[in-house]
Amino acid sequence: MTGPLRDPLDARVVIIGAGIVGCSLADELTARGWRQVTVLDQGPLPAPGGSTSHAPGLVFQTNPSKTMTEFAAYTVRRLGSLDDGGRPCFHPVGGLEIATTEARWADLHRKAGLAASWGVRGGLLDPHQCRKLWPLLDESTVLGGFHTPDDGLARAVPACRAQTARAERRGARFLGRHTVTGIERAHGRVTGVVTDHGVIPADHVVSAAGFWGPVIGALAGVEVPLLPLAHQYATTAPLPELAGAHDPSEETGRPILRHQDRDLYFREHVDAAGVRLGIGSYAHRPMPVDPFTVPAYDDAPVMPSSLPFTEADFAPSWRDSVALLPALGASRIADGFNGVFSFTPDGMPVLGESRTLRGFWLAEAVWVTHSAGVAKAVAEWMTDGRPATDVHECDLARFEDAQRSPAYVAERGAQNFVEVYDVLHPLQPMAQPRPLRTSPFYPRQQELGAFFLEAGGWERPHWYEANAPLAVGLDLPERDAWSARYWSPIAAAEAAVTRERVALYDMTPLRRLEVTGPGALDFLQRMTTNQLAKKPGAVTYTLLLDAAGGIRSDLTVARLAADRFQVGANSPADLDWLLRHAPADVGVRDITSGTCCIGVWGPLARDLVQPLTRDDFSHRAFGYFKARRTHLGHVPVTALRLSYVGELGWELYTTADLGLRLWDTLWEAGRAHGAIAAGRSAFNSLRLEKGYRAWGADMTTEHHPHEAGLGFAVHPAKGDFLGRAALEGLSEETATRKLTCLTLDDPAAVVLGKEPVRVGGAPAGYVTSAAYGHTVGRCVAYAWLPAAAAVPGTAVHIEYFGRQLAATVAQEPLFDPQMMRIRC
Template sequence: MLPKHARVVIIGGGVIGCSVAYHLTKLGWQDVVLLERKQLTSGTTWHAAGLIGQLRATANMTRLANYSQELYGGLEAETGIATGFRRVGSITVALTDERREELFRSAGMARAFGVEIEEISPAEVKNRYHHLNIDGVTAGVFLPKDGQGDPANITRALAKGARMRGAVVAEQTKVTAINRSGRRVTSVDWQSGEDKGQISCDMVVNCAGMWGHQVGRMAGVNVPLHACEHFYIVSEPISGLTQMPVLRVPDECAYYKEDAGKIMLGAFEPNAKPWGMAGISEDFEFDQLPEDFDHFEPILEMAVNRMPMLADAGIHTFFNGPESFTPDDAYHLGLAPEMDNVWVAAGFNSIGIQSAGGAGMALSQWMDGGEKPFDLGDVDISRMQPFQGNKTYLFERSKETLGLLYADHFPYRQKATARGIRRTPFHRHLLDQGAVMGELAGWERANWFATPGQAPAYAYSWQRQNFFANVGAELAAVRGNLGMYDMSSFGKIRVEGRDACAFLNHICGAQMDVAVGRIVYTQFLNAKAGIEADVTVTRLSETAYLVVTPAATRQADQIWMQRHLGDFNAVITDVTAGEGVLAVMGPNSRALLQKVSPNDFSNDHNPFGTAQEIEIGMALARVHRVSYVGELGWEIYVSADMCGHVFEVLHAAGQDMGLKLCGMHMMDAARMEKGFRHFGHDITCEDHVLEAGLGFAVKTDKPAFIGRDAVLRKRDAGLARRLVQFKLTDPAPLLYHNEPVLRDGQVVGHLSSGGYGHHLGAAVGMGYLPCAGESVDDLLASRYEIDVMGVKVIAQAQMRPFYDPSGARVRM
């Protein structure tokens, strides 16, 4: 019999559901109940390839993948169930120079993350994988500690481990309803055969895999994912075939795994086939989808050439099974934004086996402690926008996301599907002027502007891309004259009410009790003084403030505010779409505004860090004198209905002044030169605000605020690391992020962000360096190098910005 109450009900008995149950019980949780509609593994887990790699795109995702390996290696001793985990190694080969650069850059990143990796030549690839035809192979990388395992047995071992510590794991038990009161789930209804019942619960975890979207709707939360068909074949036994490393040939969309003397060939084709648009059958259990040999045939033809022994081996199994994919190819983990006790772990994009151990560990620690154990921004479900649950959107985007796993991961690569959904009021005006759009959180944003005769489209590369000179010219205009760009996508959240000031003082590190019209740069801190949000706050009136956030984190930042509102009398409202924002920046920005407005933009009337209401053309607006590019300038906030007029007025007035329209790539290059932090890269929830160099934005002499005690403790104890800025001495190499940083020849960290400083004439970056017990002078006295694709490039290191270190230009 199932219990009447549980501390947590986990929905879904695939590898991730069992991992969450295992890790919660390992933390001592009692009353853990897992409900599986059919049998454990019967959705997607049972047909997973079981590839278990170490290296992921960021340090913390790599950390979780490594944890999975260590966990699976020890489960058999704990539970008696063999997981089949073996460290067989893996090889990834490149067939183009561009892919070679991607692999070699990833090798540098791996070393920065502590992952053992080796760059190898085509001959060395052949030596390690002698069955491979190396025609066209340009290079490879070898990870000796990558592995493979048995997905079904890994899941059963996790389930057994959970049961051994008291969890209830109930198969053939379907969740039929999730009951709610306000922002909390109160109970779960279940059915098993003819039996029915209800479990009251403190929390629910949605681990329902490709049913995750549907289960999310039952719980009142948005879980954007869509199932796609995933194909692989298994050969007949091949005589003499012994254990081989896992092989990936991403340029041919293929991976190969030896298993019991057979070869598995799997595909991540560029144009995938979404599945389950009309829902998933009630009877779905260990099911396969219809064969589509025509769809798979191009992959097979390339594979027979690449692996000649496949030409003589018969096909034992042609398999087609569904797997779920998210809009950005990162899985969903964490507390759902819409509810206060509904957690999600779903949408693992064909990497569920290698991710499940670490994801289950991280989520269980988050649930147990109430805060993320470390930065999980890559996968935190609060990154998803409400519209991304739209079924048509998911259908269109999923066609692309499966193939992107093996596509070239070029810098600045933009999604091609499901575009044009969120448009700023200036969208058409910018397109008419040659804007090349990128997409972030669904927003179409001008990233750069094509010149007359230049194709307004990306031509991707790891070298200087086709927009490199365009961005340089845009930055030159901002640094030397006048530029204008669209910032409408940045989040705008109004906080209003009699307690608005007190509430913001509670969640912000800076002093919020300022004069009306003042703009304050600040952070939301957690209890450890890690940075949960990086925002500006403008006091609009005695009882109203405007919080401006990065576009990608608007929802997460608003949820943070709402969850800490408590008994404060205030209302929090997203007004992002209500106002367009044009940034006018550069030494001649004041002159431009004076041409189109009768208002006073002098330092006496509108100094840096203040806002004022103005007339502009025949419209009304509000200008904020702040800058993310390090120049004199204003952000102009205009109600959406007047945006077209204001753009036309400014653009026309700027023609005889050399006004240049600019994009987001320029803004990023400018902020890098100024050493301005980027949330999600340079500052995250696990980066202490003092170690991030943002102590100036924290006022500990005001009443208690979240993180204050941790700030004081760090001031007393001293910094363990510092965020340092770097500039390469060679102008040729390019930096993106995650490149290793070497101090006196030893790897001591990696770049949190990187880009090209066009005004400085060299690539620049930022990264944290350990510095316990050292002075700044001692830290900077060393020799620093950045590893760029295996080449160590000397870098200048300093704490102050490389451009305008005194900050005089914004106050001109």
């Protein structure tokens, strides 16, 4: 692009991939008035041979991710409004997940709670009710089921035809048999797409190429962390037991059936020959596919996404199918194939615009289930600058560098395939590759018997077995099996020592950015909400907003010199966001890997630290939210007077090479004060007692600061900043919903997060994060609720595995509201 567009509606868009995502995106963009949209595919239209061409079309809305549920719900609405030649593009036959194990039956209760949290209709059924929906079921093997009446089956190729026709009427063009051979670029932007039929100029290029995404990405010089894998799908011979129940024009009638205890799903195929069953299996070995070796459409035996069926891999799944549906014993597999589709290291899509090649967008690793919802989000992103739905879980910038290696993508992608139907605990880490990222303190943590969980590739201690003696005799409520996983009573002891003495916390995984240069202050002032024009040595809590006032992240900014700032951030996307906006006179770099951090917190923190330095660490000389460079023993540190646990203390930063020496120095000095090492489990409990928010869990771009209880971090008087205009007229008083502190009435009750909150018996909100507050003696849960219900004293109920747990809206913070323990 040689200059600014005169009219944004004249932006030239080339979408690579005419599957369900590409066609949906063309429909969404042209509906928003964009006039020059071209969709390319190497195969013939409307079924060019990618995953859409063979997809069985299952659309299940309920997902642990609110974002993915919203994508699926929009897909149901969107495809449900389409017809192709007078026939619907979506059959709302519903979904039925059945349980044959106690663990699955419990998980279906949890899933019913997720559905209620996200607004999906659903209900639990007994075995007899399940059999009414699916007469072939062996009722004796079923403990119960979860029925979602609005789920169903998408007719993906007809949906592509319908959306193609609408987009073409608005001016879009669709070009089949156009193979992309290059991406033209100049001055850091895309300028065109090279095909075997010539060059197509472009201001925006969207890769919606499915499992070919890494191939298109390579042409653009953009990494696409995606692994194609083959998935088995077979169809039976016609089943007389099902004959006559449906009109052949309906294609299907009964709900989609999922037997996740055996990694299976079933759907009907109704045609003139009768009723057959389609059976999909995730029970087989992972079958990775190299996208660079997938044949072109004309060179493929059937189509590029359809590989030969491997009967030996399917044999166990057939036996499991017959056991669940005995009538299949008299039938046979009539046909089958291994269909290729995409997995990422975390199982989520990859969406957004590349920072290194502006105008190059990804809409990859998207299944039919979420296709229209993703298309809507990407179209909003391109036209409005932001999606209405929070997409931080899908943002292409979310991956750490260590998570982008081909080996990591392959290993984690394959594991996600294996676990696609597994009962997964929200804290459950991937098994491999571990350990990948460790702090300099890792050897000492191992010596102390740390129990590690993983996030962002980092090994994070959650508690230390060395502290087990401190937990002896603690009067703790007994936990259920689910909440007891990845938890230990040792966490309670560590929380108590933090409140009573002092503890060391490994805070190394917290992201640290360095912002420098003559324009650093002005830049950060424009990008964040709070006043940063303070003297060096000041620390400020502030927010990153988008243009609509949504919270992109929360930051802790330490001004270390006139033109140097250390920024505590949340994810790689924060770095990406700042780099996108940084002017030429500002440098932004990630310093996390080269540094480390120990949080020293507790009423004896000053007693521990002061003897190690010649500087005055008194409250008068080193106040709260202040920073200074100093030495502790032989170690140079940057000390920030902060506390995420509600106690006196400091974050102490040094370079990675001196990290072990810093730990040993503090550990030795702490012996006289009964210091311990404490883990993330205690940390999370303490921070919730203090009312500290966690971005990504408690608030996202879907929330503005005043409703999240963060209006204190907004300083409009400082001048203009990104998102300021959108906040005009908003306040805590005008908020219609609020992030609200709840305490469970029963001291023995525990919830973990994402459970529905009921007010007056009806779902009114959902829990964002929760933990047992060992200081306050009951579980603390934060939840989004209507403002009318967010009044201290209001009685609510939190649904946990089907049980209604009484809770009460509490005045926050629960612990030390006068800040006496921190400011001392």
